[in-house]
Amino acid sequence: MATGKGDIELAGxxxxxxxxxxxxxxxxxxxxxxxxxxxxxxxxxxxxxxxxIAGHEEPTGGEILIGGENVIGMPPVMRRTAMMFxxxxxxxxxxxxxxxxxxxxxxxxxxxxxxxxxxxxxxxxRLTELADRLPGQLSGGQQQRVALARAVxxxxxxxxxxxxxxxxxxxxxxxxxxxxxxxxxELGITFVHVTHTQLExxxxxxxxxxxxxxxxxxAGRARxxxxxxxxxxxxxxxxxxxxLTGKVDRVNGTSLVLNATDAGDIVVPLxxxxxxxxxxxxxxxVRRDDIHLRRPGAGPVGPDWNAxxxxxxxxxxxxxxxxxxxDPIGECGFVVYMSExxxxxxxxxxxxxxxxxxxxxxxxxxx
Amino acid sequence: MSTSPVSLPSSxxxxxxxxxxxxxxxxxxxxxxxxxxxSAYVLALYGPMLCIYVLSLxxxxxxxxxPMKGLSLHWFIDLFTQVRTGDVKGGFERSIVxxxxxxxxxxxxxxxxxxxxxxxxKGDGVVFYLMIGSLVAPGLVLGIGVGLLFQYFGLxxxxxxxxxxxxxxxxxxxxxxxxxxxxxxxxxxxxEAARDVGASRWQIVWxxxxxxxxxxxxxxxxxxxxxxxxxxxxTLQTSGPLNxxxxxxxxxxxxxxxxxxxxxxxxxxVASFVIIGACLGGIALIQKRRAARIAAD
Amino acid sequence: xxxxxxxxxxxxLYVSPLVLVLIPFFVAPIIVVLVAxxxxxxxxxxxxxxxxxxxxxxxxxxxxxxxxxxSTVKFAVLTxxxxxxxxxxxxxxxxxxxxxxxxxxxxxxxxxIPFWTSNIIRMISWIPLLGKNGLVNSVLLWTGIIHQPxxxxxxxxxxxxxxxxxxxxxxxxxxxxxxxxxxxxRTVEAAxxxxxxxxxxxxxxxxxxxxxxxxxxxxFVLSIVMGDxxxxxxxxxxxxxxVVSALFEDIAVLQYPxxxxxxxxxxxxxxxxISLILRTVDVRxxxxx
Numbered sequence: 001m002a003t004g005k006g007d008i009e010l011a012g013x014x015x016x017x018x019x020x021x022x023x024x025x026x027x028x029x030x031x032x033x034x035x036x037x038x039x040x041x042x043x044x045x046x047x048x049x050x051x052x053i054a055g056h057e058e059p060t061g062g063e064i065l066i067g068g069e070n071v072i073g074m075p076p077v078m079r080r081t082a083m084m085f086x087x088x089x090x091x092x093x094x095x096x097x098x099x100x101x102x103x104x105x106x107x108x109x110x111x112x113x114x115x116x117x118x119x120x121x122x123x124x125x126r127l128t129e130l131a132d133r134l135p136g137q138l139s140g141g142q143q144q145r146v147a148l149a150r151a152v153x154x155x156x157x158x159x160x161x162x163x164x165x166x167x168x169x170x171x172x173x174x175x176x177x178x179x180x181x182x183x184x185x186e187l188g189i190t191f192v193h194v195t196h197t198q199l200e201x202x203x204x205x206x207x208x209x210x211x212x213x214x215x216x217x218x219a220g221r222a223r224x225x226x227x228x229x230x231x232x233x234x235x236x237x238x239x240x241x242x243x244l245t246g247k248v249d250r251v252n253g254t255s256l257v258l259n260a261t262d263a264g265d266i267v268v269p270l271x272x273x274x275x276x277x278x279x280x281x282x283x284x285x286v287r288r289d290d291i292h293l294r295r296p297g298a299g300p301v302g303p304d305w306n307a308x309x310x311x312x313x314x315x316x317x318x319x320x321x322x323x324x325x326x327d328p329i330g331e332c333g334f335v336v337y338m339s340e341x342x343x344x345x346x347x348x349x350x351x352x353x354x355x356x357x358x359x360x361x362x363x364x365x366x367x
Numbered sequence: 368m369s370t371s372p373v374s375l376p377s378s379x380x381x382x383x384x385x386x387x388x389x390x391x392x393x394x395x396x397x398x399x400x401x402x403x404x405x406s407a408y409v410l411a412l413y414g415p416m417l418c419i420y421v422l423s424l425x426x427x428x429x430x431x432x433x434p435m436k437g438l439s440l441h442w443f444i445d446l447f448t449q450v451r452t453g454d455v456k457g458g459f460e461r462s463i464v465x466x467x468x469x470x471x472x473x474x475x476x477x478x479x480x481x482x483x484x485x486x487x488x489k490g491d492g493v494v495f496y497l498m499i500g501s502l503v504a505p506g507l508v509l510g511i512g513v514g515l516l517f518q519y520f521g522l523x524x525x526x527x528x529x530x531x532x533x534x535x536x537x538x539x540x541x542x543x544x545x546x547x548x549x550x551x552x553x554x555x556x557x558x559e560a561a562r563d564v565g566a567s568r569w570q571i572v573w574x575x576x577x578x579x580x581x582x583x584x585x586x587x588x589x590x591x592x593x594x595x596x597x598x599x600x601x602t603l604q605t606s607g608p609l610n611x612x613x614x615x616x617x618x619x620x621x622x623x624x625x626x627x628x629x630x631x632x633x634x635x636x637v638a639s640f641v642i643i644g645a646c647l648g649g650i651a652l653i654q655k656r657r658a659a660r661i662a663a664d
Numbered sequence: 665x666x667x668x669x670x671x672x673x674x675x676x677l678y679v680s681p682l683v684l685v686l687i688p689f690f691v692a693p694i695i696v697v698l699v700a701x702x703x704x705x706x707x708x709x710x711x712x713x714x715x716x717x718x719x720x721x722x723x724x725x726x727x728x729x730x731x732x733x734x735s736t737v738k739f740a741v742l743t744x745x746x747x748x749x750x751x752x753x754x755x756x757x758x759x760x761x762x763x764x765x766x767x768x769x770x771x772x773x774x775x776x777i778p779f780w781t782s783n784i785i786r787m788i789s790w791i792p793l794l795g796k797n798g799l800v801n802s803v804l805l806w807t808g809i810i811h812q813p814x815x816x817x818x819x820x821x822x823x824x825x826x827x828x829x830x831x832x833x834x835x836x837x838x839x840x841x842x843x844x845x846x847x848x849x850r851t852v853e854a855a856x857x858x859x860x861x862x863x864x865x866x867x868x869x870x871x872x873x874x875x876x877x878x879x880x881x882x883x884f885v886l887s888i889v890m891g892d893x894x895x896x897x898x899x900x901x902x903x904x905x906x907v908v909s910a911l912f913e914d915i916a917v918l919q920y921p922x923x924x925x926x927x928x929x930x931x932x933x934x935x936x937x938i939s940l941i942l943r944t945v946d947v948r949x950x951x952x953x
Contacts, residue, residue, distance in 0.1 A: 404750070418799065
């Protein structure tokens with residue numbers, strides 16, 4: 001049986017179903033003990049990657065290394081991975097205790113031993129009182145804890161979670177999120193978690209992997225992916241950004257001028273790697289909370305600031321902040337997040353004409 | 368969103384309320400018409416059967432129609448003792464043994480085929496349509512074929528060889544169709560979860576698949592038993608020299624005109640009800656155990 | 665979709681018991697019957713290995729054949745209409761009118777239980793009711809509605825259809841009930857919201873969504889009636905015949921080749937009929953849903 005650490009390496013991983021490449025050449029390293037989230041819309045291949053790491057699906061090509069060892073062809077037990085299924089897949093005919101003890105049962109442990117271990121595990125996930133219930137009698141959150149207990153009872157080095165929170169209601173989801181993170185710290189093993197919810201990924205993960213059409217679009221720390229999206233897809237999928245499209249008017253040294261709106265030019269700093277010249281069509285991202293709204297004629301705008309004239313289309317109160325939707329720029333929606341306090345000092349109304357301003361250096365050129 | 372107050376006709380409002388609340392105070396007239404139809408159907412379903420049970424309890428003067436003449440078990444004794452009524456006891460025993468054999472083989476075969484048909488494999492369509500063919504083919508035609516086949520190979524047709532096969536060619540497709548319905552509610556993730564924690568193929572089947580499918584398998588067993596126990600047209604040419612119970616009944620309908628016939632009906636129905644009771648009871652027990660709240664709760 | 669070799673092997677392994685039954689007890693007998701239908705016979709139960717079309721020519725030139733098919737089709741159609749009308753409304757009643765779900769399931773079981781008992785006995789049980797001195801006639805005479813016992817009740821085409829409908833309605837109820845139970849009640853509410861009348865709901869929602877159940881039930885009912893001879897023989901008192909009952913008479917006098925030819929023709933008719941229904945519904949998907 002394989003031993004060692006739970007670091008995972010995917011090298012040129014490839015999987016086709018019929019004519020469709022579900023996973024199309026994925027390279028990734030997940031460090032031992034990391035909490036990694038695969039993020040993407042349904043059908044982007046994230047679940048297929050998870051199932052290939054688990055050994056429930058064989059890749060068409062490429063390698064999967066766990067602890068430095070190629071695990072392709074090995075059954076799940078030999079890989080020392082454990083999977084938590086989206087529907088939890090609790091055995092409906094077994095009690096909670098028997099469900100948790102099931103992995104020990106198939107390993108041939110006798111009843112007394114496996115119940116002892118299972119009861120200890122149930123205590124850990126605070127399910128002791130429910131040990132004799134059947135899964136059908138548990139709430140969603142309780143079922144999830146049983147599934148977690150069953151998955152980790154064999155001390156795997158990697159836990160794979162397929163949309164583990166999608167079946168829960170909002171409040172429970174946030175509560176279980178914390179629970180998962182706590183379990184991961186306690187167990188000290190690698191967690192690989194698949195989700196389509198941005199908030200879930202950035203709240204939990206050390207490593208966020210954004211996917212589209214079987215390919216990795218960007219992988220990095222949560223803050224990196226959220227604040228510095230590499231391209232339009234990542235920026236729009238993670239949200240919190242306005243993506244503006246336009247033609248480059250001119251390039252001057254360290255910045256370029258984008259001609260995206262009738263309302264004025266936008267200055268964007270040139271980020272290292274990409275070379276642009278006048279006439280190119282480019283995407284630019286600006287965080288929604290970096291934009292300030294001013295009433296027209298409220299004093300001059302600073303020289304390092306971009307300013308765009310716009311009309312307010314709609315206003316949504318969000319509690320801690322206010323979402324103000326402006327006239328779209330080109331085809332792209334343009335949204336501003338204002339802190340609640342700031343907004344209500346001088347509230348705007350739908351239909352007001354405003355000046356949206358942001359520091360030029362806060363614009364980001366996208367790939 | 369448009370919120371312009373459109374005034375709905377009152378009948379629509381009433382209907383909406385009725386559907387939304389589930390328990391409207393007024394039932395539509397169709398309810399009473401259909402309730403009457405349903406009652407008539409149930410009466411027609413059970414009424415005639417009850418008549419022959421009652422008529423089978425007449426005494427020696429009894430005839431085939433009402434009114435009842437006396438009350439005794441005369442015709443039951445007559446059924447099992449008279450030569451005239453044929454080998455009822457033997458037929459009964461053979462039919463039970465045959466039905467049990469058919470049941471066991473049907474459950475095993477349907478279960479395996481149910482597993483097979485979950486994914487597509489080369490030629491699955493051929494097997495599927497052969498199965499449908501076997502289900503809809505006229506029983507007597509198949510019976511003739513099996514009879515001729517055995518004759519050709521010089522084999523003696525008998526209830527435990529040719530008739531067994533002929534029964535299976537009918538119960539097995541039926542069982543597989545039932546398994547299709549049962550399997551549609553089976554979540555593959557259960558198997559994967561078991562495999563994930565290290566269960567072997569056998570362990571997955573015995574510890575996970577079979578227990579979860581148990582009610583469905585019992586239903587297949589019930590189908591297998593009753594379809595075989597009652598099978599006539601496929602048996603006629605394949606049972607060989609010894610008769611099964613339906614064949615006995617057939618010959619009785621042709622030459623017995625006493626309440627013995629009804630007595631036989633009562634006996635076989637009682638046997639059927641015992642089997643149905645056992646199976647439905649078994650299914651209910653499993654479901655109940657699964658749904659049961661613990662006493663302390 | 666391409667299936668891998670191991671999937672194919674496993675698939676065939678799992679269906680092997682089914683195949684091992686179907687080949688000797690369905691495929692082989694059909695082939696034997698087919699072969700026999702082209703052989704000459706000596707009139708004493710023997711078959712001579714000479715190829716002939718005489719058996720088929722005999723079938724298609726006899727007026728009797730057409731009468732038999734006409735009579736069989738008549739029984740099949742009448743039974744189909746009877747079971748469909750009763751089965752549809754019973755299923756509709758249970759799914760859409762009985763508000764307590766537990767009660768609906770209980771009533772459904774009530775309908776299915778007789779299915780598990782002997783069909784033959786259930787058929788015989790009409791005798792004390794429909795006979796000349798039976799319950800129905802007695803009651804009608806007693807109430808003065810009739811003055812002569814009705815003769816057509818038993819041992820008649822009427823009795824045959826009654827017995828068929830009695831036995832086979834359950835084959836309609838179960839699939840239609842299943843199809844209807846799967847109809848999302850919210851679609852009905854949505855239709856009501858849109859102002860549809862109950863008749864329109866029936867026509868545009870319930871009937872189309874029950875179509876597959878109706879097709880499945882029809883397959884069972886038609887194939888059973890087309891293949892039956894027991895009910896025809898007993899309930900008509902020998903007065904009526906069907907294709908299969910004539911077949912049975914042929915076998916009784918050991919006329920195997922003509923019987924085989926007639927069996928082949930019948931088989932073709934049944935298969936064509938069933939395939940026509942199958943074109944409207946994917947049975948495999950329907951059942952597995």
